[in-house]
Amino acid sequence: MTHDHDIVLRPTPQQTQAALNPPAGRNGGDLVVETLQGLGATTVFGLPGQHALGMFDALRRSSLSYVGLRVENNAGFAADAYGRITGEVAPLLLSTGPGALMSLAALQEAAAASAPVLAVGSQVPSAGLGGGRHGYLHELRDQQASFRDVVKSVHTARTQSQIPSAIAAAWESALTAPHGPVWVEIPQDVLLAQTELPVVTAMDATPDEVVPRPELTAVAAHLLANARRPAIIAGGGAVRSDACGKLLALAERIDAPVVTTFGGKGAFPWEHPLSLQSWLEDRHTTDFLEDADVLLVVGSGLGELSSNYHTFAPRGRVIQIEADAGKLGSNHDCLGIHADARLALSALLETVEPRQDETAPERVRTVLAAVRERIDAQELTLEQRLLASVREALPDTSPSFWDMTILAYWAWSAFDARHPNTMHSAQGAGGLGYGFPAALGAAAADSTRPVLAVSGDGGAMYSIAELATARQYQLPVTWLIVDDGGYGILREYMNDAFGEATATELARPDFVALAESFGVPAVRTTPESLAEDLAKSFAEPGPSVVVLPAVLKMFAPTHL
Numbered sequence: 146m147t148h149d150h151d152i153v154l155r156p157t158p159q160q161t162q163a164a165l166n167p168p169a170g171r172n173g174g175d176l177v178v179e180t181l182q183g184l185g186a187t188t189v190f191g192l193p194g195q196h197a198l199g200m201f202d203a204l205r206r207s208s209l210s211y212v213g214l215r216v217e218n219n220a221g222f223a224a225d226a227y228g229r230i231t232g233e234v235a236p237l238l239l240s241t242g243p244g245a246l247m248s249l250a251a252l253q254e255a256a257a258a259s260a261p262v263l264a265v266g267s268q269v270p271s272a273g274l275g276g277g278r279h280g281y282l283h284e285l286r287d288q289q290a291s292f293r294d295v296v297k298s299v300h301t302a303r304t305q306s307q308i309p310s311a312i313a314a315a316w317e318s319a320l321t322a323p324h325g326p327v328w329v330e331i332p333q334d335v336l337l338a339q340t341e342l343p344v345v346t347a348m349d350a351t352p353d354e355v356v357p358r359p360e361l362t363a364v365a366a367h368l369l370a371n372a373r374r375p376a377i378i379a380g381g382g383a384v385r386s387d388a389c390g391k392l393l394a395l396a397e398r399i400d401a402p403v404v405t406t407f408g409g410k411g412a413f414p415w416e417h418p419l420s421l422q423s424w425l426e427d428r429h430t431t432d433f434l435e436d437a438d439v440l441l442v443v444g445s446g447l448g449e450l451s452s453n454y455h456t457f458a459p460r461g462r463v464i465q466i467e468a469d470a471g472k473l474g475s476n477h478d479c480l481g482i483h484a485d486a487r488l489a490l491s492a493l494l495e496t497v498e499p500r501q502d503e504t505a506p507e508r509v510r511t512v513l514a515a516v517r518e519r520i521d522a523q524e525l526t527l528e529q530r531l532l533a534s535v536r537e538a539l540p541d542t543s544p545s546f547w548d549m550t551i552l553a554y555w556a557w558s559a560f561d562a563r564h565p566n567t568m569h570s571a572q573g574a575g576g577l578g579y580g581f582p583a584a585l586g587a588a589a590a591d592s593t594r595p596v597l598a599v600s601g602d603g604g605a606m607y608s609i610a611e612l613a614t615a616r617q618y619q620l621p622v623t624w625l626i627v628d629d630g631g632y633g634i635l636r637e638y639m640n641d642a643f644g645e646a647t648a649t650e651l652a653r654p655d656f657v658a659l660a661e662s663f664g665v666p667a668v669r670t671t672p673e674s675l676a677e678d679l680a681k682s683f684a685e686p687g688p689s690v691v692v693l694p695a696v697l698k699m700f701a702p703t704h705l
Contacts, residue, residue, distance in 0.1 A: 164343035171206070171344075173336040174199035176308040177265060178207040179345035181236050183309075184316050188589055190224040192217050194240020196267035196283060199336030201238065209236075212589045212618060214582060215610035217244050221251025221262065222579050223586030225326075228260040229569055230544060230590045232385070234319050239266040241333070242283025245291070250576045252295050255326040257573025258408065259385055259469075261319040262326040264296070265312070270334040271303065288330060297325040303332065305340050313350040321352035322468035322485045324385060355468050357484035362492040365441070365464045365480060370498040372439035374461075375401040376421075380451065381408030382444015382468055388487035389413070389565045392443060395490055400502035401441070402509045404430060406451040407572050409444065411562035418506035422513065424558050425451055428703035429515040433508070437461050442479070444486040446472035450557075450572060454704040466490070520700050528555050528697050531672060535597070535625070536561060538679035543594050544569065544587045548580035550601035551633050551697040558700075578607025581624050585611060588620035595621045595683040602628040602653045609654075612663040615688035623682040623689050626656050629696045637699060660690035667692065 156164065177200050181189065188210045193201045204211050214220040217239055224235035239245050245266040255262045268274065268288060269281040276286040285291065289299050298318040302311040308331060315327040369375055383392050383405075389412050396403050396419050403413045404421035413420055424430045431453045434440060438461035445451050446467065455476070463479040465472075466489040473481035482489050520529075532555055539545060541563040547553035547570040562568035569587075571579035584598035600608070605626045615622055627633075631650040639646040660667035667690035670678040675693060682689040 167341060167343050171340050172199050172203065173305045173308060173331065173338055173340055174201070174203035175206060176305055176340060176342065176345060177312065177331070177336070178203045178209055180309045180312045180348065182207060182209060183345050183348040184234070184313065184350055186234065186236050188212060188227065189236040189238055190214065190220045190227070190586065191238030192220050192240070192244060194244045194267065196269065196333040197238060197240040197244070197336070199333070200265065200267070212585070212614070214585070214614050217247035218251045218578065219582035219608055219611050221248040221264070222254065222582040223589065224262045225251060225255040225258065225260040226546060226569065226583035226586035227590045228255070228262055228324070229258065230566065230587045232261075232387075234261045234263050234316055235586070237262055237264040239264055240283070241267045241269060241288065242285055244283075245288060249291065249295055250574070252292070252326045254571055254574040254576060254579060256295055256297065258569075259323040259325055259381065261324040263312070263315055263319050263329065264326060265329045265331070267336060268330045268332040271332045274332065289328070292328040295326070296328045298327050300327065300329045301331075302329065302335065305335055305338065305342055308335075309345050309348065313348050317350040317352045320350070322355045322386065323382065354488060355483065355485045357466070357482050357489040357492050359492065361480065361482045362489060363496060365482065366493050366497040368439045368462055368464060368480070369399050369401070369441060369493070370500055372399070372500070374437050375399055375439045375441065376434055376437035377401050377403040377441045377443065378406065378434065378445055378447070378451070379403055379409045379412040379443050380406040380445025382466075382486045383409055383412040384444075384565050386444065386468070386485050386487040388443070388490050391487060391490035391494060393417075395494055395497070398494070399497060399500045400505045402433070402505055404434065406445050407557040407570065410557075410560070410568040411565040415561040415563065419509060421509055424513075424516045426453055426558055426702065426704070427516050427519065428453070429512050429519070431457050431703070433512050435459055439464065442466065443490065444468070447476045452476065456704045523700055525698060525700055527672060527695070528552070529559070531675060531693070531695070531697070532556060532559055534672070534676035535599075535679065537676045538683060539597055540594065540683065542567065543596060543683070544584075545597040545599065546570070546580045546583040546587065548598075548600040548604040549575060549577050549634075550599065550604055550627060551699055552627050553599055554634065554699055556599075577604040580604065581608040581622070582611050584622045584624070585615055585620050588622050589618070592621055595623060598622055598624045600624065600626050601633055602626060602630065602656070603632045603651055605656065606653065609659065612660055612665050612688070612690075616664045619687045621687060623679060623691060625679065626690065626692045627697065628653065628656065628692055628694045633697060634699065656690060656692045665690055669694070
């Protein structure tokens with residue numbers, strides 16, 4: 146009997162000859178880029194630094210495309226978006242100490258959003274490792290410790306022979322559901338030293354699938370088929386696992402209304418008769434979900450935003466499908482199914498008996514009408530008009546990336562992402578500065594369609610340097626900057642809580658003139674001309690900036 150692990154691939158004579166005579170002039174950095182190429186990478190992001198120069202020198206001997214950003218955190222956001230858009234691992238090359246640490250906020254967002262980012266960082270020379278305080282440039286006592294609480298896994302290579310295996314193990318970890326960021330570090334001297342090791346060829350780091358247990362899906366199928374008022378919450382896991390088609394099929398088979406989380410935008414057709422859209426920060430939606438006698442949660446941990454700030458208290462039976470085992474039952478008692486969303490929904494579709502409920506579409510319409518009535522009563526026509534203008538101008542298949550800003554908070558609930566995996570934001574970790582560099586990463590993944598970035602003036606200042614990146618690589622990103630003179634949402638929070646805002650008002654540049662100084666076309670728009678100006682920008686090649694002076698307000702919360 147032959148087992149898979151007994152199979153040994155024997156090299157051809159040509160491969161043997163090539164391995165015995167590797168090309169001259171290679172270093173440890175070549176082993177890094179060769180391994181990335183062998184695993185299937187085509188594009189890398191990063192920023193060079195003294196200890197990492199061995200890797201960057203090796204790039205010129207590789208076929209990898211390099212996108213260099215101006216700040217490591219922004220490079221991390223770009224890699225995050227590349228991973229989200231492609232579903233592939235996004236390599237991120239970083240230097241030691243300050244360069245590495247600057248990426249942490251971006252890697253936290255990648256972890257929260259399950260984006261497969263493979264960060265390869267350098268280290269001080271091997272002689273300085275171990276926390277001995279030798280005073281090397283960029284030295285940290287334990288650099289890995291800074292990453293362990295952020296990334297999925299940490300991998301080290303202390304010799305050149307360890308490099309391919311360390312990177313392959315990290316690659317597999319990044320792509321194991323749930324996807325996420327990983328960290329690899331290699332000392333400077335190991336990267337710089339000449340190597341006589343053979344060129345790294347094709348490698349296989351395909352992760353095992355997270356398959357549901359059949360006894361659990363059998364119980365779930367029985368509960369759903371016999372429910373009186375089933376409902377579904379679809380999270381980001383449904384999008385990342387490419388399960389949207391199966392989600393639609395299941396919802397239609399059992400006539401279950403579906404609401405998508407902010408991370409799951411686009412997982413379910415917005416105008417479908419069973420679509421509750423994304424109004425999770427609305428008590429009408431919360432009440433509806435609490436009333437479900439069986440609630441299926443697909444690819445969501447029901448965290449703060451998805452639970453209307455933890456006010457959601459389901460009264461029925463909860464079934465939770467989640468690839469991150471640590472999230473199963475973490476907020477609500479449930480029948481927890483540890484599995485990739487696509488595989489679990491496939492299993493349910495094979496076993497669930499159809500149920501018909503002619504009242505479901507009417508109940509959905511009633512909830513959405515109540516939501517609209519509540520919003521309309523607040524006279525927030527400007528905000529709704531701006532969102533409609535963005536939707537009108539943005540091509541249906543173009544991805545959009547939203548910073549932490551008031552228009553984005555509106556978009557979480559009210560924007561129709563017409564295709565899966567086209568709307569992304571930093572709502573996982575909630576850091577500022579995500580929108581523009583993330584959009585650059587998406588454009589690097591696919592430059593055939595325009596990409597939208599949306600920021601406030603405060604968040605935009607985190608990313609101004611990347612206007613140079615956008616121009617250098619001619620990336621087709623239109624950056625909409627809503628300029629309200631400060632941190633608008635914090636101003637609103639503080640005024641509501643304390644009667645007065647502190648530290649929220651900002652001096653800022655003339656964004657149009659600043660963009661033009663980078664050679665990036667820019668225009669100042671108005672609410673009336675926003676759709677037209679955005680459409681013009683999308684139609685032109687390369688980057689552009691659209692500045693909208695406007696003070697926006699949020700709709701009233703329902704969780705207080």
